[in-house]
Amino acid sequence: MLNTPTILSSAIAAFAFSLGLNAHAADAIKVGVVTPLSGSYAPIGKQVRWGAELAVKEINAAGGVAGRPFELLFEDEEANPPIAVRKSEKLLQQDKVDLLTGTVNSGSTLAVGQVAERNNRILVTTVSYAPSITGAQCNPNVFRVNANAFMQSNALTSWLTKNVAGKRYFFIGPDYEMGRSSISAFQDDIKRLGGTDVGSTFPPLGAKDFTPYVGQIRSARPDVIMTATAGNDTVRLLTQLKEYGMLSDKLTLAGSAGAVTQENIGAMDGAAEGFLSAAGYSIDIDTSANKKFVATFKKEFQSDPDLFAADTYGLFYLFKQAVEKAGGTDEQKLRGAMEDATWETPQGTKKMRKGDHQAIVDMVVVKVSGNDFRTVGRVPGEDAVDSDKCEKF
Amino acid sequence: MLQPSIPPVEPRPSLNTAAKLNVGDRLLRALYPPRANAWQLRWLGFAMLVLAAIFPWLGGPFYTRLAIESFLFGATALSVDILLGYAGLLSLGQAAYFGLAAYISALMYLHVTQSFWLVLVAVVTAVAVFSLVLGAVAIRAKGVYFALITFGAAEILSKIAHNTRAIGGSDGLIGIPVPRITLLPGVTIDLQNNFVFYYAVLGVLVLIYIGTRRILDSGFGAVLRAIRDNSDRVPYLGYNSFWYKLLAYIMAAQVAAVGGLIYPLLRGFVAPHLFGFEVSTKAVVMSLVGGVGTLLGPLAGSVIVTFLESAVGSYTERHLLVLGVIFIVFVMFLPDGLIGLARRLSASRGKAAP
Structure with a gap:
């Protein structure tokens, strides 16, 4: 019996270990990024992470959101929905994040969207392109800022x-x-x-x-x-x-x-x-906003941004605008502010569609030339987007 | 034929069965005494139960729900131990039953009924039929071939779930409601409340543990352990090892299915990953960490592995590496797991203090 505590102490240690990391600036706006950081989707997760980190660095350096800084909390979801759900519950219930993003495969986005809904928080995907996310399986607490299939x-x-x-x-x-x-x-x-x-x-x-x-x-x-x-x-x-x-x-x-x-x-x-x-993005989009984004991204991470980084980077400017308009991180007010949003990104102006929470994004047609991709045409988002098929809200 | 063929000596349980079983039974029970009386195990089990009982007051809702999930995977780990620790069968496909139960539970809640008891009946029936058929095939194979067949079956189910659009395809199914379970008329369990959910699942787990312990401490468990140690000799005592193994396999499948039955109610969704190799292998790791053949160990192992995973995963994306190292350390230095370590420690201490 004397040994019972010894055996169980490892369980308790693991538990106490994970309770320890809860000290944050009291007024930070916490954004949980649940994204694949290991496994075969890790390269996508890396771009998501870099896009988020760059945007947060810029926004915080410029005074944050109405004086409050963004704080990022990353969790590895391994592109595995059961793990994504577990991790997002940790972010929501333990770390008490205000917003969620980062999910990559559509299964994770759908499942985590449901967790967000049950915890009264909002999830925005910047990667998943399955039409069902803003269509047959749309969710009032889920938004998409990237182009769908x-x-x-x-x-x-x-x-x-x-x-x-x-x-x-x-x-x-x-x-x-x-x-x-x-x-x-x-x-x-x-x-x-x-x-x-x-x-x-x-x-x-x-x-x-x-x-x-x-x-x-x-x-x-x-x-x-x-x-x-x-x-x-x-x-x-x-x-x-x-x-x-x-x-x-x-x-x-x-x-x-x-x-x-x-x-x-x-x-x-x-x-x-x-x-x-x-x-929805090509690195050679010829606007000053994109050139600045590409240049700072390369300087920061010694790598080119791809569409996942660009979409995630742009999302934080939507978050900033929505939190400022909502005057805080209240779920209802944030949803209202995001539903009407029009905001600037390296890809150009994006507009959220209220009916299904799909952002309308200008599309780029690219052509392979040598070992590079060259933009040969742009299709306005309004022409590319399909009709609103969401019936739940 | 030049030489007269000599008929092989075969056990003939039909002759004087009662007497033979009696002798064999007594012999096996003497060789394999029930383990529940081992005082260390009883104290450990009691300590674990006390800790589990106060746990929801220590952590927040996340840790309470994580603990529920670890209990559900704990049932799968327990099923591995029934097979590995008692019948000597390494199954790398217990996720088949976890996933099968989860999908049946999810589909019935979404399309058929809100009655937990109907869902339970459907799951028990489906798992019984499936495990009977698969078990009858797999048990004829030995060693690594048994492991491969069970692994393959789980993978096939995973691929079917992955490619069938009607059951959600690769995305799985969302929108499973959190139900109220009517225990008796007028008495309901509201799973919306995390505390209620936690104690309900803890209660189920304790019942499964006690039930499994009882069954495996009986003559049935003794025969299984004899089969594990030498499956060729057991028939000469009058036992048909095939049927014993098959029964153990079906029993393990039902235990693994308990986790799957409840999982959709906790997380609100199912995905093909629940059939995955990861779920099966993690169940093996959990029972190795806890201690194979102890029944209690896998339950402790599942809680420890689940919480470690969660804690390590928040600090590094190399969490699989960390878990891998822990696994190797256990296999190399603590092959009988934490429970084995506890036993050895208390045994040496018992000697030191007169």
Whole structure:
């Protein structure tokens, strides 16, 4: 019995250890950032973190929000909804944060949004693009400031149908939920805009050999190939198409924003040349606000910002504006202030739509040139955004 | 045939079964005495219960709810111990039952009924059927193959949940209400209240522990331990080790399912991750940290691992590394876990003081 305390002390120690970190400036506005800091989504979490840190540094240096500084509290959610929920409860109930952001995968955003709602706080995602978050599963306590999947598809397809002469479109997507839903969004938009769907194929995720599909693609005689593959799948698809002599000036390549990225572009040896995609941000947006953002970001972190950093950075200026307008961090007042918000970001002016809490963001169409992405067009947010489908509020 | 074939010597439980069972039973119970009488275990269990009883007054709502979650995963860890500590079967797929129960519970609350008791019946039935079928297949395999089959089954369920849009796909299901459970007409348990939720789950866990302890301290547990030590010889005492293992497997599945049954009520959602390898392996880690074969250890292990995870995770993104090191330290230096350490310490102290 004498030893009982010894054994249990480790449990108590762990517990007391975690209680210890509660000393904060009394009047700071606490923002909980629950984002993947480890695992395969860690690179996204890193950009989210940097975007938040840069914005907070700037805002606090300029006097904070009505005299109150922002304070950031990070928790690693591992892109795992059960862990994200546990961590967000810690931020809300133990650290008593005023606002939440950072979730990346849509499962985490939906689940954490529900936790925020049950704890009377607001969650804003800057990364998740699943339409359901502001659509069928919309939540009065959840906002989104980044472009959703519909906006990406709308912007890209409207640019393609205006700027590419050929009307014959072929679609390739990995055979799983995200691949099929991305392709079906492309197909719907292309048909609506007057293009012709000449065929589609769904190779398994991680397919090594695309030869069986080449014949089908060739006989469909497409003018444009749209793909929703990602990572190494895109590398194999495009390099094999190149080996088969399919790529030429007459064929346009396009696809989702994640198909060709900085990570895999180097491995394609020019096969991705001219690849088009649409996103809510591109580093070469030619405004003074963006140039200043890129320059300070590079200086601070020795790395280029991507769309996740830009969207997260911009969010803190929305927070600042909303807290000032609401005169505090009361949930109801903050929601009201955010619903009507129009605010400035490196990407330009963003406007929150009250009906579904989706921010309207101007879209950028980028084209691969060498190992870089070059902006070739902009699509106004109003044209890209889909109709308000939220029925819950 | 040149040589007459010699029929293999097989146990024949049909002959004089009663007498044989009696002898075997007595032999096994002598070899494997019940452990509940070990005074250290009883004191430890009592101390843990006292600590658990006062815990909600020590921390805030977050720690109370984290403790509830650790109890739910504790049930899964306990199920690992039933298999590993008693039947000698390493299951790397107990998350299959955690996840299955969680999804059935979530789907029924969302679409079918608000009655906890109906949900309970559905979960118990589904888990019984599934574990009977999977157990009958997996138990025929031995050692690592049993581990692989259980692991594979959990992964298959995870992929099915991940790819079926009707049950939420990769996003899972949200919006599960926090119910009131009618215990008796007029007596309800309001799970909206964290204190009520906490003591309700603690009560369930204590009942499961006592029930499991009782069952495994009986002749059934003695046979299981004999099978663990030498499964080839046990049939010669008149026992069919297959049925004993299968029963243990089904029992463990039901215990693991208790966590899944309650999880959606605590967190309000389910996701395919609940079927994940992480849930299964963490249950193994929890029972190793606490002490395999003690039943009490896994419960302590789950609380410790869950709280450590939460605390370490807030300070560094290398939290998996920290947990990995702790795990290795336990495997190398404390293979019988914290409970084993406690026993050794008290034994040496008992010798020192006359």
